[in-house]
Amino acid sequence: MTARWLDEPRNPRSPLAGVKVLELARVLAGPFAGQILADLGADVIKVEAQDGDQTRHWGPPWMGVDEERTAAYYHACNRGKRSVMADFNDGDDLGRVAKLAGEADVVLENFLPGKLTRFGLDHATLARDNPALVYCSITGFGQDGPRRDEPGYDFVIQAMSGFMSLNGEPGGDPMKFGLSISDLACGLWAANAIQAALLMRHRTGPNQGKGQWIDMSLLDCSVGLLANQAASFFATGENPPRMGNAHAQVSAYGVFPTQDGPVVLAPANDRLFRKLMTVLDRDDLIRDPRFASNESRIAHRSMIDAIIAEATADWTRDALLRRCAEAGVPAGPINTLDEVFADPQVEARGMAIELGGVPGVRSPFRFSQAELALDRPSPKKGADG
CATH class of the missing domain: 3.30.1540.10 (formyl-coa transferase, domain 3)
Incomplete structure (x- = not known):
C-alpha cells in the first residue's frame, strides 16, 4: 500500500476541491456517501481488504473494466475514488492507513461500533493527532442504545422503520421499496452531515478549526424520512394505512388507466x-x-x-x-428504466454519464459557479496502492 493524497485538486472548480476523504466503508450506505463527496470534488481514497469491497462480487450483472469483471452494483457507488488494499492485521499496512487518516479532512467508516478501536482507527485515537478531523461513523443502529452491536441491513431497517408498513396495496402485505432506500437515504444524510461539519470548522469561536464525530444510523435516517406520515401519526395516534398508489391527504391523486397503459x-x-x-x-x-x-x-x-x-x-x-x-x-x-434514460428531459439534464467505458448516473447537483468532478470510473481493486 503506497497511496498518498493528491498534490492538486481533481477539479479546482468543484465545491469540495482539495478535501481529503479516507473511506473505510463497504457495500452501499458508506460508499454512496463517499461517491457523493467524490462527485463534489473530494479526493476519496477507498481502503479495501484483500478480497475487495464485497459488492465487487454481487453479480450478475457484471461490467468489464480493463478486463476485470466487477459487479454492476459496485460501480453504482464507487465512482471517482482511488482504491488501496490494506490488511489491518499487518502493522505496515495499518501504519500507512493511520498516516492517511492523520492527513485527512474526513474519515468515513461503517464498521460495527468499537471495532476500529483495536486498530487505532477510532475517532478518539485519530482526533488526538488530527483535531480538525471530521469522522463519520455509519452503523445500523447507532453508537448507543440496546441494538448498537447489531449489524444493519437495508431490508431489516425498512421493516423496523415503518417503511414497509406504509408500502403496499390496501389490505395487502407489507412491501419493501424496489431499491435500497434505507442505505441510500443514510448515505445522503451522511454526506450532508459531513459537509456541515466541514463548514463548522471555519466558524469563529471555540469550534474553529476543530472537527467532530458524526454518528449516523440507518434506522435513524429512515425514521427521519417518515416526515408527513409521522406527523399524521402524532396528530391522530393511529397508524397510517397502506394506500398503494393513493395519497393519504390528497384526492383525486393516483394511477389511472388509458387505452394503452396507466x-x-x-x-x-x-x-x-x-x-x-x-x-x-x-x-x-x-x-x-x-x-x-x-x-x-x-x-x-x-x-x-x-x-x-x-x-x-x-x-x-x-x-x-x-x-x-x-x-x-x-x-x-410510469416509465421503465429504458424509458427513463430515453426521456428527453432526463437526456437534457445529462443524468446518464459514462466514465472510462462505465455507464452510471451522476449526482444531481447543478451549480452556477461550480462543477462536479466527473473524471474517473470506479477504481480497480488496489489500483492506487
Missing part, C-alpha cells in the same frame, strides 16, 4: 382538480359538492377515482399526457 395524475389542489375535470370534459363535477374541495373528495375517494378512471380509459396515454401538459395538470407516464 398514467399518474396528480391534481394536488382544488384549482388543479378543476383543470383536470375540464380536460376530461367533466365540468359538471366541479360544481358537485361531493368533489368541490379536497376534503370532500377524500370523503368520496372511491367514487371520484372511479369516475376519473372511466373518463381516462377513453384516451390514449400520450394524448392524455399531452392535453394535461397543455392545461397545466401534473401528470406523467
